[in-house]
Amino acid sequence: MRIFFTLLCLAAIHAEIIDRIGVTVGNSVITMSEVVLQTRITALIENQPLRLDEITLRQSADRLIEQTLVRREMELGEYSSPEAFAVEPLLTQLKQDRFMGNAELYQKSLRQYGVTEDALREQLLWQLTLLRFIDLRFRPGVQVPLEDIRSYYRDTFVPQWQKNSGTPPPPIGVARERIEETLAQQQLDNLLDRWLNSMRTQISIVFRNPAFTETAELQAPQGATR
């Protein structure tokens, strides 16, 4: 009995770890509370069940690492960020698409995922920032040769059109602008990936593995939301 009470007392006066380093990126840190929050927001936006297992947490950490690298580059290159109000149309769109404009449903979902509206706004603002960065940093280097447009039209566009609609595809002159943008987006994605990979080799990125394992264990009871 004595042991029981001793342990009970110990438990009663316990202190809890409320945050810790998850990943270090050069001189910056990503804390586990940021990783968890990122996971929650991503699940909310993507309308996925909330999973806080180690793999999901690591995926979120990866996204935060990219964020850190891009923010660092933006600071060094003095890139401008979008204004906070630029988020409003995106948020309205999200509310409309995900919650059919139902404010109550929206608030309930925020509570359910453990996300505040400010945090959600920040995430949307980050996505706008990233798009702007990609545009400013990589768009000038993107060129789509005519030959590539022709190949895409022939090998991808036409077969997909026929498969999806069964009607004759529009002529290349009509589809050209759309194809060009698609190919440009592909190139932008590639360029961003290559840049991120090169940044990852230049800067020391260290995962604190125990932090992920232990956090996943701690969060296990919260498991799946919905």
Next chain:
Amino acid sequence: MIRRGSRVVRAAAALVAIFLHAPLSGADFAGKRVVQIRFEPPVQPVPTSELKSQLPLQEGDTFTTPAIRRSIESLFRTGRYEDISVDAAETDNEVTLTFITVNRWFIGAQTITGTQEPPSDTQLLNSTKLSLGQEFTESGLRQATENMIRLLNANGFYEASVNTDIQRDPHTDQVDIHYAINTGKRVRFTDPVIRGHTTLSVSDIIRSTGWKRFLNRGGYRPVTEARVQSGMQGIRRKMENRGLLLSRVNLAGMEWKQEQNVAVPTIEINDGSRIDLQIDGFRISRGTQRKLIPVFEEHSVDMDLLNEGSRNIASYLQSRGYFDAKVGFTTRSTEDAEEIHYTIDRGQRYTLANLEITGNQYFKQDALRERMSIIPATPIRYRHGRFSNQMLQADIASIENLYHSNGFLNVAVKPALSTGFRDKEQLQSVSLHIEEGHQFLIGDVRILGVEPETESYVRSIMQSAPGQPFSDETIALDRETVLNLFFNYGYTNATLEWTTERNPNNLSIDIEITINTGKQVFVRQVLVGGLQNTVPRLVYDRISLKPGDPLSLGEMLESQRRLYDLGVFARVDAALQNPDGEESAKYVLFEVEEAKKYSYNIGVGAQVGRIGRGSLQSFDSPAGATGFSPRLNAGITRNNFLGLGHSITLQGRISNIQQRAQTTYIAPHFRNRDDLSLSFSALYDDSRDVRTFAAKRLEAAAQITRRLSRANTWQGRYILRKVTVDPNSLKIEPQLIPRLAQPVRLGIVASSFIQDRRDNPIESTRGFYNSVDVGMAIRQIGSQSNFARVLARNSSYYRLTHDVVFARSITFGFQDRLDGGPLSDVPLPERFFAGGASTHRGFPENQAGPRDLITGFPIGGKSMMIFNHEIRHPLIGDSLGAVLFHDMGNVYSRIGKMGFRVTQRDIQDFDYMVQAVGIGFRYRTPIGPIRIDLAYVPNSPRFLGFEGTRDELLFGQGRQSVQRINQFQFHFSLGQAF
């Protein structure tokens, strides 16, 4: 009971686990007051007060999760933590936060034992990629040892192992690493395995690698990385020589055969196509072709490289006067070769006869021409001038930059090239017309971000000031100057940005400078590692940074330089511990590697000139005869004696005219002062550098040297010397021998002052050099001969044009006997002897001045005065120069006989000024110019020489004849004459 008890424990543990495993979130504490902030462990690498002040969350603040994140970030930015977690406990609706930290370790000294060169200790330590002061991690250490093993393997040590021993110092968070290396045996090369397609035979390949010993004595050589690389280079060279420029030669691997202790190289060789390069229209040497056509270097053929080769050839031809040269090429692929055919139409050879610059108001022509590489033709040096389009473009850019940096932002330089200068078709003229445009001046300079006092100081060190010409380059220089100022006061993160704005009148430009000093960083402590034998005080006294000082990067470098200047360290690394960490005080680290205790030197040389001991019996050639004297030098130095930075050197020289041994003890930083040095020396010398006699010299000396300033040096010394002249070697009048041949002990006190303001001591072009040496030999300090002596020199150098230098020098000396000494005259070896390549080129070595009236051999004088004048100018290209010189003066029998008389009164008169004029040639080398001087002496001395033997001289036989020092003198030497 046991079972029930166990269940209770398990239940309690589960309860505890539930509490402890609460979700990682501070949501429960949101909005509550933080009553206390603690750190665990309590002793932190940064003072707790400083840590707390850096936290965004302070005691008394309201708890928020973002504030906790920012606090972790802030602590991590100090760079001193490996891991940080935050623990919160709630009591009475208030929160106590505990930051639980794990310290970071930093790399300190790295030492190594057990190596066999190559690789050297330094190469091995460099391969670790672990830098002083950087973060230490176990993974980094693993990588370091792997790198070392790789390097050892590359050098033939396939059995090598590396054991590490790390010592952690918890006071400084520093880790010292010792690498104990067991290299094992070095393997040897053996017959390589050849892969690929090549026409080279295996024996040719092996021969070109150089891996086998000469004539195969002892088989293959041991493997080293350098040998592997040079072997591959050897094969590549061989392929190139066969025209196989596109060949591919790679080392595919080295296989270790443990039983035989050899490494089998596998070499992949593919011949590729042969390159047949043909150049028609102009003869270009093979070496120049290699420089001009990048195909040789790149081992590849494509249109870009061929075009580049074409441009290079055209530029080369232009630089040789073929300004219209046209170069084309064709290529053709055959079965086994790529044929490249350059066709050159060299056109007419022009001479750049005229360079004209017009429109320049602000700068004089000379100032512009100094910056130009185009040079109009000169009779010898540049017979066709120096010109090519590339040079012209570079010169235009250079002139425009000069104008830009003086506020002429819109300057334009327009070139025009014409032929037919002075109605001669082959003469070309280049004219550059400069449109200077408006000169923009600086209007106002505003400096923001610093206190008024600092601002006025910053202004004082900037070149950009109101009214001065505006230029971006000047502002960039100012930026560097100002930032260095802040860096040296501990503002290591200072930044400076500037903006400019044109005034409405469009005549001046305002500058706004914003300085962000950032936080000031101080020295926490200075740590020195690597001292084995050196006394620590010697090192610490040379480090000007002290704990609490602002962290000056300039002082760090200066301290590093001072440590190198001690001459006892092979390597001095200076670094900050945790360089990127944001903390207010940092450890400054110096890691030294002591140089080897002993150093050796050995040299073999020869002297050719009018030297030569000759026969002791012979009295031929009193004016010197050409002789050859081989010599051997050897020395050993004990460095860093007693760990005080002192050195002891024993140096010897043996030749057929000199045997010399000298030992020197030098205390270079006497009394711990950088400007003082003390030395003691002992010397034995048996030499015959003067043809008249051979002398043995035993000498002990003590000298103190004080560097008064960068240019001025003072020396004081005491010399105790015993000189014994070999009476049998004396070639003078027999009656004088008893007086001049007796051994003399001299005690001399002397003092020298040297002032050296030459721009370059080896090849001076401006400045001056003064020296005065005063000495006195008196009985009170142990001398058997009393005399005083002064020797002074003054030289100065003037640049007449860009590359023509006028140099002049005067050397003046006199000595005289003082009353009271037992000897009646100044001993023979102490007299002035002069003449030769570095004093008076009208004489052979030491042949100036009074001569024995019977034998004609020089007997030295008691005063001397020599003037040297030279005009030094380039002759051909940049390496060969010429000198016109005039030397006049002599060694005189006494000061009263000195004068400017230029005629010899009779054959017993040597007190007149001998004149020599001549020309010399200088070939520039990295160690100074190689010198040849040819002198003509219109009034060289005549004298009576003796024809006969010593016995004949003693018995009044033999015969005297009138002789004369050759009117033509030749000198070969290294370095300028003065």
